[in-house]
Amino acid sequence: MFDRLKLIKETYMKIQERLESGITDVKEITKLMKESRSLEETVETYDIYLKAEAELKDLDELFEIEEDPTMLEVAKEEYKALQAKIETLEEKLKILLLPKDPNDDKNVIMEIKGAAGGDEGNIFAGDLFRMYSKYAEAMGWKISLINVSHGAMGGFTSIEFMVSGDRVYSFLKYESGVHRVQRVPETETQGRIHTSTAVVLALPEQDEIEYDVKWEDIRFDTFQSSGAGGQSVNTTYSAVRLTHIPTGVVVQSQEERSQHENKDRAYKLLVSRIYDQLMQEQMEKEGSNRKALAGRGDRSEKIRTYNYPQNRVTDHRIGLTLNRLDVIMEGRIDLIIEPLINEYQKKALEGDKN
Secondary structure (H helix, E strand, C coil), rough: CHHHHHHHHHHHHHHHHHCCCCCCCHHHHHHHHHHHHHHHHHHHHHHHHHHHHHHHHHHHHHHHHHHCCHHHHHHHHHHHHHHHHHHHHHHHHCCCCCCCCCCCCCEEEEEEEEEECCHHHHHHHHHHHHHHHHHHHHHCCEEEEEEEEECCCCCEEEEEEEEECCHHHHHHHHHEEEEEEECCCCCCCCCCCCCEEEEEEEEEEECCCCCCCCCCEEEEECCCCCCCCCCCCCCCCCCEEECCCCCCEEECCCCCCHHHHHHHHHHHHHHHHHHHHHHHHHHHHHHCCCCCCCCCCCCHHHHHHHEEECCCEEEECEEEEEEHHHHHCCCCCHHHHHHHHHHHHHHHHHHHHH
């Protein structure tokens, strides 16, 4: 492990030297900055570790020459604290050295659809969008709408949006799947609890993929943007629909006022959808029994349950239950995402040891 850390630090220092050498090639600078950021936390943690080890060595030498009982007692306490610090840093370094998901630094294109439960499923899709919006705001991320289809009674039958910011996919990739809600709908007259679902899909934004997405393979259609109830938002044909003929992938964008902006967002969505389709096909060819990220939206296919009567949220993948639904729906999904990250890192470490 420490040979790898030493090599990573040497690589990091060479990158810094190159960046400070006065290079003017923007492409090279961007590449080097990206590499630098990916190594920075590991190098900083390693430096703190080396400093703590050096301090521990100094204390070992102090024990050999110090005779004052009071000073020795203070040194012993400091020694214990340093040992605990070094153990914590070692665990952190092990996690930092795990193979990284190449998509972790990317922005995310998310889709939320009302599934089982009709109008209540659509309303819940709206609640989830609000939850993610508040989480994004707390994280300093930006949300840009791509395409919205409003539900008749509120919420969304479907909403697509981009989340931009620092390492967005590393947090939101765990959100893909079926989210189940248990509550009494406003339209329920007898107070019965209903179960409904919404499907969430989180895809990493793909600027470039090996598959060449050519414009000559894309059918480009325009139409008038429309809002809730089908009323026209504007009278120009600013909304855009893109159909990738070789794969059959269809996307659309209508939330921007200009056709150019809608076309740009639709293209980003198209490339990300094609990338996801290609990855699924590749895994199937390799013999993997990969389940679709989002499932079919049935009540039984769930990653998380939101129980309103008991103010409870359960993430079924790691068996986590929190009686803090009210807080989580206000954007505190870090209370779930952080334990998920910790659990997956733990499993990755166990796999690495085996």
